[in-house]
Each structure stands twice: as C-alpha cells, then as structure tokens.
Amino acid sequence: MEHIVIIGNGIAGVTAARHIRKLSDKKITLISAETDYFFSRTALMYVYMGHMRWEDIKPYEDYFWEKNRLELRRGYVKSIVPKETTLLFDDGSHMTYDQLIIASGSTTNTFGWEGLELEGVQGLVTKEDLEALEKNAPNKKVCPHAVIVGGGLIGVELAEMLRTRDIEVTMLVREKAFWTSVLPHVEGALLSQHIQSHGVKIIHETNLDRILGDSNGRVRGVVVKESQEEITCNLVGITTGVKPNISFLEGSGIETDKGILVNRKLETNVPNIYAIGDCAQQRDPIGNRAAVEAVWYTGRMMGEVVAQTICGKETAYNPGHWFNSAKFFDIEFQTYGWVQPSSKRKDYETQFHWKHQDHTKFITLAYDKNEGTFLGINTFGIRMKHEVFDRWLTEDRSIDYVMDHLKEANFDPEFYAHYEHEIRSAFKNKTVTA
Amino acid sequence: MNTIQRNMSLTGEPPKTINTQQKIATVIGMTGLFILLLATFNVDFPAKTLWLSIALGAINTGIIWFSIAAYRSKHAGIKNDGVYFKSISGRGYLAWVLGLALTGFYIVLYFYPQYLGLTREGDNTGLIALFDPLSYLLSGNPASQWFVYGTLYTIAILAFGVKFMLKYRHNRYERLRTLSVMFFQASFAFLIPEFMARLNSDSFSLPYYDLKNIWPLNYYNFEQYRVDSFISAGDIGLALLLFGIASIFIITPILTYKYGKRWYCSWVCGCGGLAETAGDPFRHLSDKRMIAWKIERWVVHSVLVFVIVMTTAVVHSYLGEDASKYWLTKDVFLLSVGVFLTLLFLGIWFFKRKELEKDARYGAIGYLTIILILIGMHFTAGKTLFLFDAETLRSSYGFLIGAIFSGVIGTGFYPIFGNRVWCRFGCPMAAVLGLQQRLFSRFRITTNGGQCISCGNCSTYCEMGIDVKAYAQKGENIVRASCVGCGICSAVCPRGVLKLENGPLEGRIQGNEILLGNDVDLMKYVNKN
Ligand SMILES: Cc1cc2nc3c(=O)[nH]c(=O)nc-3n(C[C@H](O)[C@H](O)[C@H](O)COP(=O)(O)OP(=O)(O)OC[C@H]3O[C@@H](n4cnc5c(N)ncnc54)[C@H](O)[C@@H]3O)c2cc1C
Numbered sequence: 006m007e008h009i010v011i012i013g014n015g016i017a018g019v020t021a022a023r024h025i026r027k028l029s030d031k032k033i034t035l036i037s038a039e040t041d042y043f044f045s046r047t048a049l050m051y052v053y054m055g056h057m058r059w060e061d062i063k064p065y066e067d068y069f070w071e072k073n074r075l076e077l078r079r080g081y082v083k084s085i086v087p088k089e090t091t092l093l094f095d096d097g098s099h100m101t102y103d104q105l106i107i108a109s110g111s112t113t114n115t116f117g118w119e120g121l122e123l124e125g126v127q128g129l130v131t132k133e134d135l136e137a138l139e140k141n142a143p144n145k146k147v148c149p150h151a152v153i154v155g156g157g158l159i160g161v162e163l164a165e166m167l168r169t170r171d172i173e174v175t176m177l178v179r180e181k182a183f184w185t186s187v188l189p190h191v192e193g194a195l196l197s198q199h200i201q202s203h204g205v206k207i208i209h210e211t212n213l214d215r216i217l218g219d220s221n222g223r224v225r226g227v228v229v230k231e232s233q234e235e236i237t238c239n240l241v242g243i244t245t246g247v248k249p250n251i252s253f254l255e256g257s258g259i260e261t262d263k264g265i266l267v268n269r270k271l272e273t274n275v276p277n278i279y280a281i282g283d284c285a286q287q288r289d290p291i292g293n294r295a296a297v298e299a300v301w302y303t304g305r306m307m308g309e310v311v312a313q314t315i316c317g318k319e320t321a322y323n324p325g326h327w328f329n330s331a332k333f334f335d336i337e338f339q340t341y342g343w344v345q346p347s348s349k350r351k352d353y354e355t356q357f358h359w360k361h362q363d364h365t366k367f368i369t370l371a372y373d374k375n376e377g378t379f380l381g382i383n384t385f386g387i388r389m390k391h392e393v394f395d396r397w398l399t400e401d402r403s404i405d406y407v408m409d410h411l412k413e414a415n416f417d418p419e420f421y422a423h424y425e426h427e428i429r430s431a432f433k434n435k436t437v438t439a
Numbered sequence: 440m441n442t443i444q445r446n447m448s449l450t451g452e453p454p455k456t457i458n459t460q461q462k463i464a465t466v467i468g469m470t471g472l473f474i475l476l477l478a479t480f481n482v483d484f485p486a487k488t489l490w491l492s493i494a495l496g497a498i499n500t501g502i503i504w505f506s507i508a509a510y511r512s513k514h515a516g517i518k519n520d521g522v523y524f525k526s527i528s529g530r531g532y533l534a535w536v537l538g539l540a541l542t543g544f545y546i547v548l549y550f551y552p553q554y555l556g557l558t559r560e561g562d563n564t565g566l567i568a569l570f571d572p573l574s575y576l577l578s579g580n581p582a583s584q585w586f587v588y589g590t591l592y593t594i595a596i597l598a599f600g601v602k603f604m605l606k607y608r609h610n611r612y613e614r615l616r617t618l619s620v621m622f623f624q625a626s627f628a629f630l631i632p633e634f635m636a637r638l639n640s641d642s643f644s645l646p647y648y649d650l651k652n653i654w655p656l657n658y659y660n661f662e663q664y665r666v667d668s669f670i671s672a673g674d675i676g677l678a679l680l681l682f683g684i685a686s687i688f689i690i691t692p693i694l695t696y697k698y699g700k701r702w703y704c705s706w707v708c709g710c711g712g713l714a715e716t717a718g719d720p721f722r723h724l725s726d727k728r729m730i731a732w733k734i735e736r737w738v739v740h741s742v743l744v745f746v747i748v749m750t751t752a753v754v755h756s757y758l759g760e761d762a763s764k765y766w767l768t769k770d771v772f773l774l775s776v777g778v779f780l781t782l783l784f785l786g787i788w789f790f791k792r793k794e795l796e797k798d799a800r801y802g803a804i805g806y807l808t809i810i811l812i813l814i815g816m817h818f819t820a821g822k823t824l825f826l827f828d829a830e831t832l833r834s835s836y837g838f839l840i841g842a843i844f845s846g847v848i849g850t851g852f853y854p855i856f857g858n859r860v861w862c863r864f865g866c867p868m869a870a871v872l873g874l875q876q877r878l879f880s881r882f883r884i885t886t887n888g889g890q891c892i893s894c895g896n897c898s899t900y901c902e903m904g905i906d907v908k909a910y911a912q913k914g915e916n917i918v919r920a921s922c923v924g925c926g927i928c929s930a931v932c933p934r935g936v937l938k939l940e941n942g943p944l945e946g947r948i949q950g951n952e953i954l955l956g957n958d959v960d961l962m963k964y965v966n967k968n
C-alpha cells in the first residue's frame with residue numbers, strides 16, 4: 006500500500022490527510038514534533054485568556070484519527086533523504102515514504118536583535134510559546150510590564166491576552182498607525198485608537214534596538230532605536246511576523262528560498278515531495294497574493310488541492326478571491342477582494358471610507374476609478390457574507406451595484422441595526438476620500 | 440524559580456479578584472439571603488412585610504449592582520475572560536458548594552417542605568410565613584412552598600436577566616430575547632396565575648395555570664382534577680382547556696415551523712429562562728463529546744415516550760366505558776392516540792426518511808413501544824396497565840422527571856454539568872420541538888463561506904453541548920434537534936461565521952467538502968460528488 010507521509014499536523018497537513026482519506030485507502034501518517042493531536046493555532050490566545058481549555062481547541066475529538074485510519078507520529082524530523090525516500094528523526098529512528106507532503110508551518114521571525122536569548126523573550130506561535138508565556142507572565146505580580154515588538158495580528162492578540170491579566174502592555178509599532186502594511190491608514194488609526202482604549206500603550210514609528218538582560222539572564226528592559234529610550238519590562242513579545250519553518254531541510258536537495266519553492270501543483274523540485282501551508286513559497290506569486298501566504302485558509306486550500314493530485318487527479322493550486330478575517334480586541338474584521346494600503350495602491354484604485362460615530366464600525370470599499378469596478382472591501386464591526394462578495398467579485402460588479410445591494414451581504418445577527426442606507430447615502434453624497 | 444506546578448489545561452490565574460463595588464454588592468445580596476435563612480430557622484420577624492421587602496430588595500440590589508460593577512466600565516463585547524480560571528465557573532470549590540446548596544434546597548423544597556415552614560393545619564411558619572404578606576397581596580391566599588419558590592425563581596430570572604443584558608449589551612438579539620423571558624416569567628408564570636386564583640370562589644375554581652407552560656413540559660395538565668375543574672369552571676375553564684390542547688397541537692407546530700424551537704426554549708420558557716440568566720455563567724460546562732450526544736438522544740426520547748404513555752394512561756383511567764354517556768370513551772381515546780401517532784409516524788417516514796437515516800430506526804422503536812403499550816392498555820381491565828396502575832406511573836413520572844431530573848439535577852447541578860442539562864437530556868417538550876425543528880422548520884444556523892478558523896469558541900459556549908465547529912469548519916448549516924437558538928455561538932465567534940436565520944426548507948442541510956475560497960472548478964467538481 007502506498008504510504009503518504011505528512012510532516013506537520015497543522016491545518017494544511019490535516020486537511021490534506023482528510024481529503025486523501027476520503028479519496029483513497031492509502032496509508033497516511035501525520036508527523037508532528039509539537040503535539041500529539043491537531044489543535045487550532047488560531048485559538049492559542051483563548052487558552053491563556055481562560056475562555057477555553059487546551060482540549061477545547063482541538064478541532065476533532067481524539068477518536069477521529071483512529072476511526073479514519075490516520076496514523077499519528079510524535080517526533081521531530083531531523084532530515085530528509087530523498088534518494089532513499091526516507092525521513093530521519095532526532096531520536097535516531099527513520100521512516101520511509103512513497104509520497105511526502107511537507108506542511109511544517111512557520112516560526113517566529115526575528116531580526117537578530119541583541120538579547121533574543123534572554124529568558125522572558127518569546128514569540129507566540131507554538132504550544133511551547135503558550136507554555137512559556139504562562140511561565141513568563143502568569144500574572145501582574147510576576148510580570149507587571151510587557152513590551153510587544155511589532156504591530157500585526159499576533160501582536161494585538163498577545164496584547165489582548167496580557168491585558169486579561171492586567172499586565173501593562175507597551176507596543177512598539179514601526180508604522181504611523183496599526184498594521185498599515187496591510188490596511189489603509191484611516192483604518193489603522195481607528196484600530197490604534199481602539200487598542201489604546203483597552204489600556205495598551207502604543208508607541209508608533211519606533212523600532213526595537215536591543216533587549217537588555219539582568220545578571221540572571223532574564224530580560225529587564227528594551228531600548229528603542231529612535232529615541233534610545235529605555236523601557237523596563239519583564240516580558241518581550243516578538244511578533245514581527247512569521248517565517249517558514251524549513252531549517253531541517255538543509256542538505257536535502259529540496260530547493261528553498263524564504264520558504265519551500267513549489268510550482269502551481271505544489272510540487273517541490275524533488276519528485277514525490279510536495280509542500281503546502283505556511284512553509285510553501287510559490288515560484289510565481291498568484292495575482293496580488295504574497296508568495297508565502299501564512300494564513301489558516303490558504304493552508305486549508307492547499308491541503309484540499311494537494312490531496313487531489315496525490316490521489317491521481319492532477320490539480321493546480323488556483324485560489325479564488327482573496328479573503329481573510331481577524332479580531333482586534335472587540336472589533337471583528339473581515340476582508341474580501343483587495344483593499345490595498347497606500348504603499349501598494351495602484352493609481353486606478355480609489356477607496357471610499359465610512360465610519361460609524363462610535364468608531365467601532367467602519368468599512369472601506371475599493372474600486373477602479375476609471376471603470377467603476379468593485380475591487381474589495383474591508384469591514385470592521387459589521388459582519389458580511391463571504392459568498393455574496395465572492396460572487397460580486399466574480400461577476401465584476403460595479404461599485405454602484407455593490408452599494409445598492411450592500412444589504413444582501415449583511416451577516417450580522419438578527420435585530421442588529423443596519424447601516425447600509427447611511428453608507429450608501431454617504432457614498433452618493435460623494436464624501437469620497439482617496 | 441517558578442515552583443508552582445502548571446498544568447496546561449487549568450493554568451491561568453484569575454486576572455483579578457472582584458472589585459470593591461462588587462464586594463459591597465455581594466455583602467448586600469448575601470444579607471438578603473441571610474434574612475431568608477434566618478426565617479427558615481424560625482427566627483420570628485415582627486413586621487413580615489418589611490423584612491420580606493428588605494430581603495428581596497437586598498437580593499435584587501446585590502445582583503444588579505454586582506453586574507453593573509462588573510460590566511459597566513468594560514467595553515461592550517464578549518466577556519469570557521478567565522471563565523475557566525474562576526472557581527465558580529471552572530468547577531472549582533465554589534462551584535461545588537453552590538451545587539450542593541442548590542441541590543439541598545431542591546430536596547427540601549420537593550420532599551420536606553415542612554422544614555420551610557409549610558403547615559397543613561393552621562398558619563405557616565418559618566420561611567413560608569415570611570412570604571405570606573406577598574401572597575395575600577397577590578392571590579389573597581397564604582403562601583405555599585411553591586409560592587416561595589416561584590417568587591425566588593422570578594427574582595432570579597429578573598435580576599440575572601439584567602446581568603445578562605449588561606453582559607451582552609452589544610448584542611440586540613440577546614437583549615431582546617432576555618427581555619422576553621423576563622416578561623413571560625414575571626407575568627405568565629408568576630403574576631397571572633396568582634391573579635387567576637383571586638377569581639376562585641366556592642362555586643368557581645380554576646387550577647393554577649401558567650399559560651405558557653405547555654404539555655408535555657406541563658405533564659400534569661390533563662390530569663383528572665385539572666380537567667374536572669376546567670370543565671366545571673364553565674366557558675373560561677373550557678377555553679383554558681382548549682388552549683392547553685391547541686398550544687401543543689396548533690400553536691407550537693406553527694411557531695416552530697417559522698422560527699425553530701427557540702421561540703419557546705429561549706424566548707418564552709421558564710426553565711430556559713432560568714438557564715439563560717442565572718445559569719449563563721455555566722453554559723460552557725456542557726459535555727460536547729459524541730458520546731454525550733448519543734446518550735442525550737436516548738434519554739430525552741425515552742422521557743418523551745414515558746410522558747406520552749403516562750398521560751395516555753392517566754386520561755384513559757378516568758374516561759368512561761359507555762359511549763352513550765359521553766362520546767370520548769376509553770377506547771375512542773386510545774384509538775385516536777394510536778391513529779394520530781401512526782399518521783405522524785407514517786408522514787415522517789414518507790417525507791423525511793432520507794434525512795433521518797439512523798434516527799428513523801430509533802423513531803420506529805419509540806413509536807412501536809407506545810403502540811404496544813396502548814394495545815396493552817386496551818386489554819388490561821380498568822385502571823391497571825400491565826402491572827402498574829396509571830397513578831403509579833403518574834407519581835413516578837412526577838418524582839423521577841418532574842422533581843429529580845428537572846429540579847435537583849437540572850438546576851442543582853448547574854455549576855457542575857452546565858445550565859441546560861434538563862433541557863438537553865430531560866425535557867419532553869424540547870424533544871417534541873426538537874423533532875420538528877430537525878424535520879420541518881425554517882430555522883437553521885448558517886455558516887459564512889470559508890471564514891471558520893476552527894477555534895472552538897462556538898462549541899465551548901454552546902450550552903446544549905452541540906459541537907458547532909464540527910459543522911462550521913465544513914461549511915455546513917447547523918440543523919440540530921437540540922439547538923435552542925440562544926445565539927451565543929454566533930455571538931462568541933471571533934470571525935463572524937455563524938448566523939441564526941429562518942429561511943426556505945430547501946437546501947437547509949448541506950455540507951461542502953471544499954470550502955469557499957478555493958478554485959471554483961475544484962469546488963464544483965468535488966462538492967457535487
Ligand atoms: C497566534 C496566531 C494566531 C493566528 N491567527 C490566525 C487567524 O486568525 N487567521 C488566519 O487565517 N491565520 C491565523 N494564524 C496563522 C495560521 O495559524 C497559520 O497560517 C496556520 O496554522 C498554518 O498552518 P500549517 O498547517 O501550514 O502549519 P502549522 O500549523 O504551523 O503546523 C506545522 C506543524 O509542523 C510541525 N513541524 C514543523 N517541522 C517539523 C519537523 N521537522 N518535524 C516534525 N514536526 C514538524 C510543527 O511543530 C507544527 O506542529 C495565526 C497564527 C498564530 C501563531
């Protein structure tokens with residue numbers, strides 16, 4: 006029986022395994038160094054915040070794996086020997102495969118700052134990080150003050166986590182407002198405001214210079230690059246993005262750049278080896294998408310696709326319209342299509358912004374100012390339907406059409422106040438800002 | 440350096456203890472309870488009206504002030520921080536103490552009301568006597584243990600209802616349905632029956648009737664003494680009796696078709712009302728495992744079979760044999776129950792077999808059991824059914840289901856098993872509504888394309904123990920018999936994936952192998968297979 010081995014039991018690897026099982030009877034093994042069972046990485050924060058226990062963030066009950074004949078192997082793959090179609094584990098054991106899927110995910114990205122090795126300096130990506138946080142910041146007595154480096158999705162989650170234990174948080178954000186490497190400035194500014202209202206101190210336009218330690222090798226503070234100011238703290242959260250987890254591939258002959266290089270069929274340069282999820286890098290980026298897409302959804306989509314190929318129906322990774330979502334403290338965010346930050350905006354893209362007076366609901370619609378075609382939407386505090394926007398994007402609807410039909414896309418709970426009318430009349434009154 | 444044992448499942452330390460205002464509020468509330476406790480131990484309060492007002496006022500003030508102090512200074516939004524770390528909501532010491540106290544209260548209430556001061560002859564004493572002034576004011580009669588219970592129950596729903604509304608102040612669905620249960624509890628369950636009692640005289644007497652309490656939840660509605668007094672109370676009585684029948688056979692099916700069982704379970708019902716308000720801090724404690732779901736289906740449907748058999752036996756026992764005296768004889772009654780169930784079963788089998796699959800077998804077993812028992816009733820003379828007589832059935836149902844299950848376990852164990860144990864495992868009304876919701880209703884929870892991140896918040900906070908994310912992560916609508924439509928899964932979802940909706944029956948239940956977001960051709964190719 007053909008043996009499919011998958012390195013990584015995250016969303017990408019597990020989705021691939023599930024679909025291969027649906028399509029075939031092949032022997033499937035999922036390997037992970039991190040945990041025995043698949044868990045939702047996106048839910049790590051809720052365990053620390055006391056919303057859920059560890060077992061609650063496992064998407065499948067433990068019986069699921071045996072029932073579906075998915076073999077689980079806990080262990081770290083030290084290296085791959087493609088010539089012998091063999092994996093070597095760090096405990097000295099080995100495993101052979103017929104087809105190999107690498108879904109090894111990401112690790113914390115750092116910029117080689119001085120002091121990274123100190124105790125109390127950590128990222129938030131793995132279960133180990135969560136356990137470290139529980140040790141480094143169990144409460145405000147042990148950890149009165151934390152500094153978070155980087156204003157992105159993981160950074161704001163870490164801030165929210167620490168605030169639930171009343172720990173003072175300072176965030177160093179490189180840009181003028183929160184996450185403006187992705188969001189239009191107006192939105193970033195509103196988010197900064199909201200995050201600050203939760204007692205987080207944000208210092209904009211600053212970078213980390215170095216981390217300071219005490220004589221026990223514990224962190225005692227950081228120095229900000231711009232002002233050379235010193236901030237005392239007991240925890241430094243490094244949340245300056247993630248990078249593919251590929252160090253174990255050195256010397257295997259598998260071509261890598263930032264991530265594992267794959268073609269549209271998700272094949273690496275070595276036959277019978279595929280890469281999916283956070284660790285994969287498209288040789289040729291697809292549309293506006295980044296070459297390395299480190300989000301849950303794309304991991305899942307690649308898993309769905311690679312399973313087809315492995316089971317005999319060669320399929321290219323051909324994702325549909327871009328979408329994503331997040332939550333910033335109390336503000337939910339969804340996006341469909343492309344709304345570009347100023348750094349990436351093409352001249353034909355115009356944006357219309359609307360915000361509710363309470364500043365917890367705001368949306369941006371992007372459209373082509375020449376053709377009037379709708380390009381995408383960012384929606385904060387108002388839930389909208391994925392299917393509807395996906396359809397409108399496929400149908401190349403105009404911005405006017407979208408404005409007139411916005412109500413169809415609303416996905417807020419019943420009885421919620423509606424703002425479509427207000428949004429539409431604001432738009433018609435040409436309070437358009439670029 | 441850190442010597443404390445840290446276990447990942449229950450690591451965290453509560454963010455902070457309660458604030459000063461909350462402490463004061465707790466003291467006030469506890470004082471109110473303490474007065475009630477003193478009365479229970481027969482401390483004689485001279486001015487009962489005054490002391491009762493102080494006690495109830497203090498309890499109310501305590502709860503409401505506590506809630507204001509807890510939520511007012513916080514942003515509107517989800518408030519689940521530290522839920523698993525707190526002793527009271529994390530099955531800690533306080534939870535056990537509260538659980539035992541509640542259980543003890545229910546045992547005394549149901550089986551030893553004399554300790555609360557109920558006196559057969561002469562005036563009440565103790566706690567019940569303290570409630571006499573209020574009871575006289577409302578109904579003109581002395582209080583009973585049920586009046587005391589009803590008052591405290593109503594206060595719990597009202598005061599904790601305010602708490603719930605503050606907690607979910609950003610969510611209009613939650614606020615409205617809480618107002619609704621508060622209204623139905625205060626009026627239909629509490630005040631109206633008391634006022635109705637005022638109408639009673641020597642020649643006219645209506646039984647205590649909470650109009651929103653529908654058979655089979657109100658399992659005693661068609662017992663002889665009630666039916667007799669309905670009938671002897673003339674037009675009003677007859678109207679009430681007919682209303683009782685129409686509630687279950689006409690009103691319930693229509694509303695459940697339009698809105699799902701939530702119209703009752705989380706907008707009207709008193710048991711649901713208490714669960715949603717006072718029980719809210721315990722909703723995450725429900726068991727989500729597949730095994731729990733299996734047990735649930737067996738238990739709740741067995742209770743349904745039990746209540747149907749019991750009610751049929753009871754009604755059967757007091758009907759006559761002679762058709763010339765009254766058209767509804769024992770045999771006519773049994774036959775009509777049998778015919779009704781047969782038609783119902785055939786209808787479901789015919790229209791919905793595909794959707795039911797395995798469930799159909801269970802349905803068939805339940806149906807057959809009832810029919811066999813009906814036949815048994817016909818052939819066993821007089822009042823006995825096989826070995827049991829109708830009265831034994833009735834009293835064991837009342838004891839096992841009415842008292843032990845719904846009260847002692849259902850409410851007493853809130854802090855241990857979660858707030859909807861009764862609604863999920865025991866309530867025959869929920870079983871009826873659930874069957875209809877699953878088979879023939881416009882209600883469903885829709886999922887938002889491919890947005891689910893399998894975080895598990897929805898499942899964790901589903902009080903009915905439904906593994907919501909199992910559906911959401913497949914892009915499948917949630918159409919489950921047990922869903923009471925509380926809307927909390929939708930509220931806690933951090934990605935805006937879930938929405939409670941009423942819509943057309945067509946395509947109500949469907950899943951996707953490949954979720955929205957991927958190659959459209961691939962989606963079409965895989966999902967149609
Ligand atoms: C805190 C946090 C919040 C997030 N929130 C969101 C969100 O809201 N929305 C969203 O879209 N995305 C979010 N993401 C990103 C998302 O979680 C990832 O994109 C996704 O989990 C990647 O899945 P994956 O299967 O590619 O890899 P992973 O989930 O990282 O799984 C890889 C697994 O492989 C194991 N592994 C790696 N190398 C080896 C080896 N050599 N031997 C054995 N095992 C190995 C790793 O230990 C790991 O368990 C978040 C990420 C984090 C960290």
Ligand code: SF4
Nearest residue numbers: 901922923925926928
């Ligand atoms: S599925 Fe959602 S709405 Fe239904 S009972 Fe559970 S939490 Fe409430």
Ligand code: SF4
Nearest residue numbers: 891894895897911932
């Ligand atoms: S809460 Fe929302 S995102 Fe999380 S598992 Fe449930 S549906 Fe998915």
